[in-house]
Amino acid sequence: KAGVTQTPRYLIKTRGQQVTLSCSPISGHRSVSWYQQTPGQGLQFLFEYFSETQRNKGNFPGRFSGRQFSNSRSEMNVSTLELGDSALYLCASSWGPPGETEAFFGQGTRLTVV
Amino acid sequence: GESVGLHLPTLSVQEGDNSIINCAYSNSASDYFIWYKQESGKGPQFIIDIRSNMDKRQGQRVTVLLNKTVKHLSLQIAATQPGDSAVYFCAEKGSSYKLIFGSGTRLLVRP
Numbered sequence: 746k747a748g749v750t751q752t753p754r755y756l757i758k759t760r761g762q763q764v765t766l767s768c769s770p771i772s773g774h775r776s777v778s779w780y781q782q783t784p785g786q787g788l789q790f791l792f793e794y795f796s797e798t799q800r801n802k803g804n805f806p807g808r809f810s811g812r813q814f815s816n817s818r819s820e821m822n823v824s825t826l827e828l829g830d831s832a833l834y835l836c837a838s839s840w841g842p843p844g845e846t847e848a849f850f851g852q853g854t855r856l857t858v859v
Numbered sequence: 860g861e862s863v864g865l866h867l868p869t870l871s872v873q874e875g876d877n878s879i880i881n882c883a884y885s886n887s888a889s890d891y892f893i894w895y896k897q898e899s900g901k902g903p904q905f906i907i908d909i910r911s912n913m914d915k916r917q918g919q920r921v922t923v924l925l926n927k928t929v930k931h932l933s934l935q936i937a938a939t940q941p942g943d944s945a946v947y948f949c950a951e952k953g954s955s956y957k958l959i960f961g962s963g964t965r966l967l968v969r970p
Contacts, residue, residue, distance in 0.1 A: 749902070778957065788903075788948065788960035801955040835902050837958075844891050844952030850902035 747772065749838050749851035757857045763824040766854045770817050770838030777819040778843050779811060782833040782853070791834075793843060794819055826858045871967040878936040880964045882949035887930060891952035894923060894934045897963075898945045906934070906947075936966075944968045 750769040758764050770777050779791040790803040794813035811821040817838075823830055833855050837848040872878045884892070890911040895903035909916045909923045909932075916923050922935040932949050946963045953959040
């Protein structure tokens with residue numbers, strides 16, 4: 746059974762650019778969550794999607810957005826990149842609501858903004 | 860606000876000894892807790908979970924203890940091995956479909 750797949754694994758972008766990250770959940774999982782991981786802030790919740798609906802959003806500016814497709818794959822987008830957006834972006838999938846069913850993480854996308 | 864924290868940022872143990880990693884949580888209404896292990900360059904890996912109707916749950920070489928009275932969670936690893944070296948996070952089921960993570964404890968296993 747394939748795990749959670751995130752692409753790309755590494756990205757280098759320039760300030761002001763925008764970026765799109767992709768997450769393919771485990772087959773059959775309908776919930777996809779995104780987290781930002783930095784040394785200073787740890788793992789911070791970005792948003793959660795279930796059946797193409799965003800059910801919750803963390804305390805991030807509007808430059809951070811996401812969506813989920815009918816096959817449960819999800820993308821997140823960051824516009825007008827800032828240096829502080831450099832982080833490991835993690836995606837987690839679960840069969841049901843995270844926190845009620847086990848959530849599995851991908852290996853993450855390492856974003857560096859220069 | 861909601862928060863989950865850890866008492867020790869780094870724990871160094873001798874191979875073969877038992878390890879205990881602690882975590883405090885603030886939301887007394889939380890009913891689900893998870894421990895994750897994160898190795899360098901990888902995403903967090905599920906280790907074990909526990910619901911609030913339990914005090915203890917055992918897995919393979921790991922035990923999670925939950926003390927709701929003092930809002931404390933611990934992960935015990937028996938016979939710690941070099942492969943256990945990683946950062947360990949506790950997480951709490953927060954409101955509205957999200958997990959709240961602690962800041963993490965780095966476990967170093969000395970050969």
